[in-house]
Amino acid sequence: xSVFAIIRPDSWNFPLxxxxxxxxxxxxxxxxxxxxxxxxxxxxxxxxxxxxxxxAVSLPGWLAxxxxxxxISSKEGWDNLPEDAxxxxxxxxxxxxxxxxxxxxxxxxxxxxxxxxxxxxxGSGLLKATLLLSVVLLxxxxxxxxxxxxxxx
Amino acid sequence: xxxxxxxLALHVLSxxxxxxxxxFFWVLIVAVRQADTxxxxxxxxPLTRVADAAVGVGMGGTILLGIWLAFSVGGYEIWNGxxxxxxxxxxxAAEFGRRTSAAFAVGVRKARELDAAGQSGPNSxxxxxxxxxxxxxxxxxxxxxxLLIIIDMIWKPGA
Numbered sequence: 410x411s412v413f414a415i416i417r418p419d420s421w422n423f424p425l426x427x428x429x430x431x432x433x434x435x436x437x438x439x440x441x442x443x444x445x446x447x448x449x450x451x452x453x454x455x456x457x458x459x460x461x462x463x464x465a466v467s468l469p470g471w472l473a474x475x476x477x478x479x480x481i482s483s484k485e486g487w488d489n490l491p492e493d494a495x496x497x498x499x500x501x502x503x504x505x506x507x508x509x510x511x512x513x514x515x516x517x518x519x520x521x522x523x524x525x526x527x528x529x530x531x532g533s534g535l536l537k538a539t540l541l542l543s544v545v546l547l548x549x550x551x552x553x554x555x556x557x558x559x560x561x562x
Numbered sequence: 563x564x565x566x567x568x569x570l571a572l573h574v575l576s577x578x579x580x581x582x583x584x585x586f587f588w589v590l591i592v593a594v595r596q597a598d599t600x601x602x603x604x605x606x607x608p609l610t611r612v613a614d615a616a617v618g619v620g621m622g623g624t625i626l627l628g629i630w631l632a633f634s635v636g637g638y639e640i641w642n643g644x645x646x647x648x649x650x651x652x653x654x655a656a657e658f659g660r661r662t663s664a665a666f667a668v669g670v671r672k673a674r675e676l677d678a679a680g681q682s683g684p685n686s687x688x689x690x691x692x693x694x695x696x697x698x699x700x701x702x703x704x705x706x707x708x709l710l711i712i713i714d715m716i717w718k719p720g721a
Contacts, residue, residue, distance in 0.1 A: 437585025
């Protein structure tokens with residue numbers, strides 16, 4: 410039977426929506442941050458815009474994605490299986506989600522210091538590091554979304 | 563992965579691109595509300611093109627691959643209620659998106675006029691058009707319709 414034809418119980422739909430929409434918001438925040446920081450060319454307003462996109466959009470998106478992931482995982486019964494019994498796409502997606510969250514936090518701290526130092530005319534180097542980390546995260550989450558949707562094994 | 567698996571993965575990635583573009587536009591709408599000079603307004607131009615590209619890839623990918631999947635995958639037909647609803651909502655989102663772009667283009671045109679006239683200082687008229695209420699309303703409607711499409715795709719009512 411094709412995986413497409415499997416119908417989920419209705420009670421799984423909201424956790425899945427929270428997971429998918431959270432991931433979309435996360436990627437949207439990352440794209441906004443990357444775009445703003447990449448085109449800032451030293452403009453403090455755009456540097457701040459990029460940082461705030463990361464903080465106010467990506468971080469809540471990551472939280473929603475991660476809460477939704479835990480919720481849908483428990484509903485689908487993946488939590489009851491040993492780690493090595495999980496399909497590759499699920500392990501890869503989970504690893505990228507969690508490692509990405511850590512990198513997001515690091516980039517927020519580094520960027521936060523950078524934004525603070527903008528008042529003294531400094532900090533653009535730190536925000537370049539935030540840009541680099543955001544590009545890595547954007548790429549990683551695109552791969553994760555592909556893996557979760559295509560489910561290669 | 564089969565061809566249909568690839569089509570589904572790229573369909574979902576297109577949806578990510580669409581939502582990412584819509585969110586980027588919200589960030590730009592917040593930014594342009596503070597833009598009272600031509601320079602500050604026009605400075606957002608390259609960012610707008612990135613958001614435009616994301617929405618364009620997203621809109622194109624979702625509809626083309628979505629229709630492909632409706633014909634290719636067993637158990638689904640193009641005339642299924644939830645698929646027809648998604649296509650209708652996609653068309654509505656496209657129209658709202660077009661009108662949103664038109665609403666915010668007024669500010670860009672005004673900024674270009676001011677720039678060409680050498681007026682680099684703050685301009686209250688420019689600030690007013692950059693804070694277009696109809697543009698924000700249309701963007702909110704467009705975003706709501708995109709969210710409805712995602713809900714429709716997950717719940718698949720009637721499937």
